[in-house]
Amino acid sequence: MNIHEFQAKQLFAQFGVPVPNGKEIKTPLAAEKWAEKLNAPVYVVKAQIHAGGRGKAGGVKITKNRAEVPGLAKELLGQTLVTHQTGPKGRKVRRLLIEEGAGIAKELYLSLLVDRDSGWPVFIASTEGGMEIEEVAAHTPEKVLKELIDPAVGFQGYNGRNLAFGLGLPGLEPTIMGPFITMLGNLYRLFMEKNASMVEINPLVITTDKKLIALDGKVSFDDSALFKHVDVQAMRDLHEEEPLEVEATSNNLNYVKLDGNIGCMVNGAGLAMATMDVIKLAGSEPANFLDVGGGATKETVAAGFRILLKDRNVKGIFINIFGGIVRCERIAHGVIEAAKEVQIKLPVVVRLQGTNAEEGRKLLLESGLKVDVATDLWEAAQKIVAMTGKKRKKVEAAAS
Amino acid sequence: MSILVNKNTRVVVQGITGKEGSFHATQCKAYGTQVVAGVTPGKAGQEVEGIPVFNTVRDAVRKTQCDTSLIFVPPPFAADAILEAAEAGIRLVICITEGIPVNDMVKVKRALRGRDVRLIGPNCPGIITADECKIGIMPGFIHKKGRVGVISRSGTLTYEAVNQLTMLGLGETTCIGIGGDPIIGTGYIDLLALFEKDPETEAVVMIGEIGGDAEDRAAAFIKQNIRKPVISFIAGITAPPGRRMGHAGAIITGGKGTAAEKMAVLEAAGVRVVRNPAEIGMAVQEALSPRCGV
Numbered sequence: 157m158n159i160h161e162f163q164a165k166q167l168f169a170q171f172g173v174p175v176p177n178g179k180e181i182k183t184p185l186a187a188e189k190w191a192e193k194l195n196a197p198v199y200v201v202k203a204q205i206h207a208g209g210r211g212k213a214g215g216v217k218i219t220k221n222r223a224e225v226p227g228l229a230k231e232l233l234g235q236t237l238v239t240h241q242t243g244p245k246g247r248k249v250r251r252l253l254i255e256e257g258a259g260i261a262k263e264l265y266l267s268l269l270v271d272r273d274s275g276w277p278v279f280i281a282s283t284e285g286g287m288e289i290e291e292v293a294a295h296t297p298e299k300v301l302k303e304l305i306d307p308a309v310g311f312q313g314y315n316g317r318n319l320a321f322g323l324g325l326p327g328l329e330p331t332i333m334g335p336f337i338t339m340l341g342n343l344y345r346l347f348m349e350k351n352a353s354m355v356e357i358n359p360l361v362i363t364t365d366k367k368l369i370a371l372d373g374k375v376s377f378d379d380s381a382l383f384k385h386v387d388v389q390a391m392r393d394l395h396e397e398e399p400l401e402v403e404a405t406s407n408n409l410n411y412v413k414l415d416g417n418i419g420c421m422v423n424g425a426g427l428a429m430a431t432m433d434v435i436k437l438a439g440s441e442p443a444n445f446l447d448v449g450g451g452a453t454k455e456t457v458a459a460g461f462r463i464l465l466k467d468r469n470v471k472g473i474f475i476n477i478f479g480g481i482v483r484c485e486r487i488a489h490g491v492i493e494a495a496k497e498v499q500i501k502l503p504v505v506v507r508l509q510g511t512n513a514e515e516g517r518k519l520l521l522e523s524g525l526k527v528d529v530a531t532d533l534w535e536a537a538q539k540i541v542a543m544t545g546k547k548r549k550k551v552e553a554a555a556s
Numbered sequence: 557m558s559i560l561v562n563k564n565t566r567v568v569v570q571g572i573t574g575k576e577g578s579f580h581a582t583q584c585k586a587y588g589t590q591v592v593a594g595v596t597p598g599k600a601g602q603e604v605e606g607i608p609v610f611n612t613v614r615d616a617v618r619k620t621q622c623d624t625s626l627i628f629v630p631p632p633f634a635a636d637a638i639l640e641a642a643e644a645g646i647r648l649v650i651c652i653t654e655g656i657p658v659n660d661m662v663k664v665k666r667a668l669r670g671r672d673v674r675l676i677g678p679n680c681p682g683i684i685t686a687d688e689c690k691i692g693i694m695p696g697f698i699h700k701k702g703r704v705g706v707i708s709r710s711g712t713l714t715y716e717a718v719n720q721l722t723m724l725g726l727g728e729t730t731c732i733g734i735g736g737d738p739i740i741g742t743g744y745i746d747l748l749a750l751f752e753k754d755p756e757t758e759a760v761v762m763i764g765e766i767g768g769d770a771e772d773r774a775a776a777f778i779k780q781n782i783r784k785p786v787i788s789f790i791a792g793i794t795a796p797p798g799r800r801m802g803h804a805g806a807i808i809t810g811g812k813g814t815a816a817e818k819m820a821v822l823e824a825a826g827v828r829v830v831r832n833p834a835e836i837g838m839a840v841q842e843a844l845s846p847r848c849g850v
Contacts, residue, residue: 289810380658426708426802427716429794480695
């Protein structure tokens with residue numbers, strides 16, 4: 157789960173990580189009042205959306221003139237920002253973070269996540285703040301420092317010294333050493349206590365008055381640990397999520413919307429991905445990832461159908477079930493029942509394999525439903541692609 | 557022969573009185589597995605399908621000499637269950653549970669370091685040695701004793717591959733689901749090494765997916781150490797970056813961990829990479845046919 161920058165900075169402040177004085181703002185009037193209270197030499201107005209690249213997309217405004225703040229707020233609120241991470245549709249700006257600007261002497265990069273190889277948390281730091289760390293790693297890998305933290309004992313002073321000396325902090329600003337190491341310890345505490353999956357500060361700045369401050373902040377959380385943290389759950393912003401994905405989650409389905417036009421419904425995440433891949437190999441594109449899980453029932457299949465049909469790009473549906481514990485005849489019943497509830501006018505191919513696959517196929521064939529039944533994965537994929545391809549041609553012919 | 561488990565393996569099921577635990581304990585027993593004990597705190601003295609239930613793993617080990625544990629404990633308590641098994645002297649721990657917090661697994665993995673215990677999973681279908689013992693949730697009937705070892709990060713996709721191997725008459729030795737989480741107990745490399753040493757295993761199927769670099773590291777290991785043919789499929793060539801595809805570990809981050817990249821690295825290491833998951837079985841057959849060996 158992701159949160160907004162202003163929420164990340166609230167958490168930072170709570171854990172003793174220095175941030176600029178700022179506030180979440182939803183109206184130009186509130187912006188005016190806050191600017192007055194803030195009374196700073198420089199004001200920064202930042203659009204709050206769950207995507208990077210806001211600066212380049214015009215989502216960050218800076219002014220020295222307090223009177224301009226409400227106008228900038230008005231300009232940004234309600235605007236749709238298109239960044240390299242939002243996709244072409246962009247994201248509507250519903251809230252802002254207005255904060256005090258800082259005089260920047262040096263920008264650093266800092267993040268904390270779990271290293272998958274070792275299974276230990278790792279700090280990643282660089283003197284090249286303000287740039288994308290992937291770029292830095294690709295072009296100047298020697299400028300990316302990594303410090304693994306032993307989870308048995310947690311963050312230690314030596315971890316901090318390795319990073320601080322590695323970054324050359326004594327040369328940059330000797331008085332910053334102590335606060336920097338304290339901040340690292342605080343970030344580690346935040347990361348572990350709140351079950352974060354990533355904490356990123358880019359840039360972390362040394363100001364002209366020799367202070368350390370998190371000028372930006374990004375925190376994401378481990379979905380599996382949300383049950384431990386009511387406060388984190390409360391930070392969820394559903395506006396920032398795909399509505400169909402939210403609906404899927406509430407039905408215990410794992411759904412990711414994509415751009416193709418063959419909707420697929422599969423049991424198991426690996427097989428669901430493989431099914432998407434097979435659709436592409438057969439010459440089309442998948443409209444989604446949808447894992448109905450190991451305990452697929454009539455209800456989950458029906459919910460799956462509803463979600464697939466709400467995506468207007470979907471021109472055909474491919475159901476791929478490998479019956480293990482889930483018995484295929486139950487899935488077949490689910491498809492038949494769901495088809496009665498949900499009007500399906502699109503071509504559907506159902507591929508059943510594994511436990512009781514034959515009974516399942518028989519049920520579907522005898523149901524009178526207009527579904528194609530298959531046994532082989534490749535044959536099934538070619539079938540649905542051929543059926544939707546034909547349909548597309550007809551539409552084109554009618555249009556011309 | 558086989559790897560890790562066989563007909564002599566003595567299994568304790570942690571969480572045996574739950575819905576999942578009791579169902580699968582029964583299924584495993586029916587397959588022929590020696591399920592000798594179950595554990596649910598506070599339910600000692602009960603039985604599940606003739607399997608005695610104990611309060612603690614320690615009690616189960618003392619009374620039944622079980623050496624392998626199969627865990628169905630819900631996510632908030634699963635880390636505790638894994639550590640309990642390790643502390644009680646269990647040699648092989650197989651954790652099926654999906655959705656264990658990553659930080660819990662960070663601590664578990666650290667605590668198991670240097671100990672004589674192997675963890676498989678979590679978030680996996682388990683392990684099966686065909687026609688000998690099944691310790692997990694996979695459908696037993698699709699497996700047939702044979703020549704191929706299988707290692708996979710997935711569940712149903714593994715069944716798909718196994719079914720193809722069985723249908724083609726190749727059969728399997730041992731099949732292991734290593735789990736779809738970012739932090740798992742045992743990765744490809746240890747298992748590849750075990751399969752290389754197992755005289756019955758003639759080829760290994762390795763099923764990977766997007767996210768992380770486990771396949772890249774496995775490729776380097778294969779190049780240096782594995783002489784048996786390795787056949788691989790990597791799921792997720794169509795997966796977009798930055799999105800979690802079902803499994804907690806299946807995510808492309810910072811442009812790293814794409815299927816295309818993994819396929820290229822494996823191919824460069826001499827692995828046969830299959831683009832179409834429907835052709836895994838056939839690729840193994842080709843690799844094992846004498847004509848290809850010459």
